Amino acid sequence: MHKHAGTWLLDQQGLGIMAAIVFGHHGGLPNPTRLKAELEFADNHPLVAEAIQRVAEIVPEIHLPGPITLPAWLPEAVEADPYALDLLVRMVYSTVVDADYLDTEAHFEGVARSPHPASAADLVERYEQGRLEALARFKASPVDAQRQEVYAQAVEAAAGPGGIYRLPAPTGSGKTFASGGFALHHARRHGMKRVIVAVPFMSITEQNAAVFRDLLDRPGEDPVVLEHHSGIDLDDGAPGRRWQRLAAENWDAPVVITTTVRLFESLFSNKPAAMRRVHRMAGSVIVLDEVQALPDRLLIPIVSALRTLTERFGTTVLLASATQPPFELLSPLHSASIHDVIAQPKPLYKALNRVQYRWLLDPKPTMAEIAQQIAAEPQALAVVNTTKDAHRLHRLVEEERSALHLSTRMAAAHRRKTLEKAKQHLAKGLPITLISTQLVEAGVDLDFPAGFRAYASADAMQQAAGRVNRSGHLTSGYVTIFDPEDGNQAAGRIYGAALEATRDRFGPHCPPDDLDALEAYYRARFDFHNVEQQGQEIQAERRVHDFPKVADLFRMIDEWTVPVAVHYGDTDQLERILAHLRAGHPGSATQLRALRPYMATLPRALAFRAVEEGLAAPVIGDLIEWLGDYHPQRGIEMTTPDPQELVF
Incomplete structure (x- = not known):
């Protein structure tokens, strides 16, 4: 009854919606209809009155001498x-x-x-x-x-x-x-x-x-x-x-x-x-x-x-x-x-214009043809729009040469290790091929001489180009924009009207920069x-x-994702963290921070299916533990992938 008592007292001061702060301090801010109903309940419930009386005996200040004066700036601010x-x-x-x-x-x-x-x-x-x-x-x-x-x-x-x-x-x-x-x-x-x-x-x-x-x-x-x-949702856990x-x-x-x-x-x-x-x-x-x-x-x-x-x-x-x-x-x-x-x-x-664009749009190449072109480059980055396309392109390139892979299906420590390896090979001039989803193209510090980007919105294509000749050591880097006939089908759903606005304005006649x-x-x-x-x-x-x-x-994020703890690296430490969280011990902030190197993500629907099929198990909140296969390069792989998955 304590929240009803506090809410009622605050409402008596004429603060209106501000009373929702006290009522919702455990379960969440309510809407005005719920708040009104709860105030009517509090107004007529003897236990609420008793709670107020008992607290007032110890803290008489809860009964203020007069209405709380709102800040002078507030009415003017709300009007403006x-x-x-x-x-x-x-x-x-x-x-x-x-x-x-x-x-x-x-x-x-x-x-x-x-x-x-x-x-x-x-x-x-x-x-x-x-x-x-x-x-x-x-x-x-x-x-x-x-x-x-x-x-x-x-x-x-x-x-x-x-x-x-x-x-x-x-x-x-x-x-x-x-x-x-x-x-x-x-x-x-x-x-x-x-x-x-x-x-x-x-x-x-x-x-x-x-x-x-x-x-x-x-x-x-x-x-x-x-x-x-941390993307772990802990607000919907059991009240106890x-x-x-x-x-x-x-x-x-x-x-x-x-x-x-x-x-x-x-x-x-x-x-x-x-x-x-x-x-x-x-x-x-x-x-x-x-x-x-x-x-x-x-x-x-x-x-x-x-x-x-x-x-x-x-x-x-x-x-x-x-x-x-x-x-x-x-x-x-x-x-x-x-x-x-x-x-x-x-x-x-x-x-700082350091790249030239090449366009493979008409006729559309196949993913296998793109894979061959990527494999022919000593050092190349390829960015596609979905994990499904990244997995497939990685497998195709690996038929020709060794390649790295990057997506959020991989544990954070795995992604970090992959990026470090790519940077080391680039710095030493060693052969390196990286196949990635969009997560690599916004702010990630990579510097390839050649890049390949599946057709996307103009800003996405320019961001991918930013990983090519980044420091200007070459006269010009090269970025190939391709629209594969047997891939990239999800681009329209990912970028929506932005893709149409791009098609109307950018191409061989006008680069996205x-x-x-x-x-x-x-x-x-x-x-x-x-x-x-x-x-x-x-x-x-x-x-x-x-x-x-x-x-x-x-x-x-339209398609909700769930955090997934993956057995990568020090699995003994992961087991200790998960046991601590499952047991309900305090100090969980430290434990959740320690989880970061092991974290990957899955679409919510795919995660639920994984739990049902025994490939994953709940931990706390919406965090799950991955129990299925984990590819040493591509991370989480399900034998029956969701054709609609759009996670980066």
Whole structure:
């Protein structure tokens, strides 16, 4: 009855939807209809009145002398921005559930967690020193001058006011260093505590986290970089096992590396474990890397929330991409002031144009013919659109020569090992062939002389080309765009109208790195996808504070995936971790972090089928343990693959 009592007391202060914070602090924010029903229940239940009376005897302050006075700015803010109250409720709810979980964690473990002693504003000198040391270790490149110019402009822009910034920078121009430099210098300028870097794929969080750790962490000191991308859903666990939900990170660190899925599904969730970190976004610098990967159907609520964060909650947002979408075309940003980090991007793109395109579209080649062309190259990268095509192309290439494979069917440690091997072979000039899904093309630091890309959206093709002649050591790299007659059938479902907008504009007559054509492509893509209208359903539910409905509608990944623990590497350690989690012991945050090297993913439907067939077993939440075959190069393989699977 304690939540009903607290909710009733808060409602008596005339705070309306804010009462949902107390009612939902265990199970999730309710909608107004549910809240009204629960208040009517509380108003007439003798046990609720008794609970209030007993607590008041110990803490008489629960009976306030008069109504709580709302901040003077709130009515004006809500009138100017109908989503300000939605975000305020989420922020306050986040602080409540985080405090609740920290208190429970301290009870279980016998010690309270201390706040991190450092802030992002303290790290500028350490970052600059680490960057110079890292640059000294790199091989000199013909594009070093352009990289230094990008960094200098980023640091200069960091002196500007809080708000929304964009960093359009070609692949290989040092965007990771530049965005980090902007964020930390901006944090120091404005006394901000935290930098949150969000990227689209787990493979990039692993890479970026390693970069930032190298620059910022020091032996013997508290780590300042937190990598958080666990996709394990612990909010739907049994009510009696709340310890599981304590495992969600609360982002109490100066630098947080996460995925865009984690960030935005936290922001639009209604569940406590996901939302306990939302308040960390206030007063932070949020770097959204590879923003072209944000789903079109969710762009309106996303950019709306970003604007509210910057205008009402002291947040600064940096939008970074080599293929920067014109988000200012979207209604939430029509009147917003967007600051450009790179004043003149076109000359920069021209100076860093390092590839030529070859098109194999008509007639369409077969996958076997493409495999032969790939195998004929001493060093080549091939990117396809589905795990199914990646598996098949890998097998075909291996009939000709040895090849590596990369997809999220592989454990994280396996992916990392594969990338390291590829980089070593490239650095030594040894033969190397890598077959990958899209996860390799956004921000992964590879430099091949030749690339092959299955036909996709213009931004995806340009991102893949960014892994070719990345450092400009060749006069020109070569990228072959192919549309196989016996593969790539899922491209239309993956990219939707973006694929049609691409076909209308790009091909042998116009490469995908033409900036003018790229802007026209995004305009057409937004129109084809009806981006404005698609986002309005979520916006309407945000306006009426239907938090469960918003959470249900806001799904970053259409095809839900489940995390899978794979027996790769130190299997004894994996067994100990899984036993700990299954037994329900406290301290699960540490155990879930230790799981990262073993994590792969599967589509939810495929995972359920694997459990039914005895190929996998449940652990906690939606985490499963893989018991079936694991290919030494391709990872998880099922004997009866799902022809519709679209996981990266």
